Structures are given as structure tokens and as C-alpha cells.
Amino acid sequence: MRILVVSDTHGDKQTLHRVILSQPSSQVIIHLGDGQDDIEDEKFLYPEKMFLQVRGNCDWGCALPPVGQIQLENRKIFYTHGNLYNVKYGLDEIKLAARLQKADIVLFGHTHVPYTEYEKGLYFMNPGSLRGANATYGILDLVPQGVVTNLIQVK
Secondary structure (H helix, E strand, O other): OEEEEEOOOOOOHHHHHHHHHHOOOEEEEEEOOOOOOOOHHHHHHOOOOEEEEOOOOOOOOOOOOOEEEEEEOOEEEEEEOOHHHOHHHOOHHHHHHHHHOOOOEEEOOOOOOOEEEEEOOEEEEEOOOOOOOOOEEEEEEEEOOEEEEEEEEOO
16 A cells, blocks of 8 residues: 655645646555645545545644544554654654554654654654655555655655
């Protein structure tokens, strides 16, 4: 299963649309906040895809949840924007939260800095920001052999 992971679109609907078009095999799209309305058109264009979303610190007055969890391909994914876990100052809080949730994978944004790591049975990914000259996104492949994380720069 391929999962497209995006964050911090901040109104850049065109880049979001181009990225979704560039990843046709993605079955799930997870938006990690700061762009609550940016993905609405895509939901109508791709009704066959599963869309998951959380609110970010710039999604004022938003009814989206601050965190989400889902079990896909026998792996528990914990996802959030990251501001509630102070990820700009380190990953200790989000690591603890993910481990308390017994997650296999933790996804977060907020810092606009792409990042991926594997530590003691836990995969981490921050896809970076999908806005601006250095826009990036993440691909998460869940395969029988394991988990593969990739960070991709938008061209």
C-alpha cells in the first residue's frame, strides 16, 4: 500500500494537485495540517482514495482533530501536525506519545523540514512543507517485507 504524506500546504492547492497527480498509485493521502481547505477539491476529484487530515497551528477555527490514528496493513500509524508535541524543539515528546499509543509509524509536520528516521521499531516521517521553492512531500510504502519511507522534492 502506498500512502502520500503532505503537510503545511498553506494555500498552495496547485502544488498539492500536481503532487497527487504524480502519485497515482497512492491509495491513502494524509495531510498533516496547515492547509485545512487545500485538500477539499481533491476529495471530490479522487473519491476512490482515502483522505485523512488533522489540523495544524494555522488552521484557526478548524473542527479537524489535532491527532489521528489508523491501522493499515497491520501497522498502526499515529499522525499529527506536531505543534502540540513541540517538535520544533526536539522529538522527545512526540516519540513518547507514539510509543504510548503503541504506534509503528509516526507522521508529523510543522517544522517545514523533511525528516525520516527509524528508531527501535518506530518509523518517523516529516514530509516537510508542500509550499515554496523547496517544497517536499513523503511517500510511505507498506509492503509485506516492511515499511519504506521516501522524501521527494517537488520539481
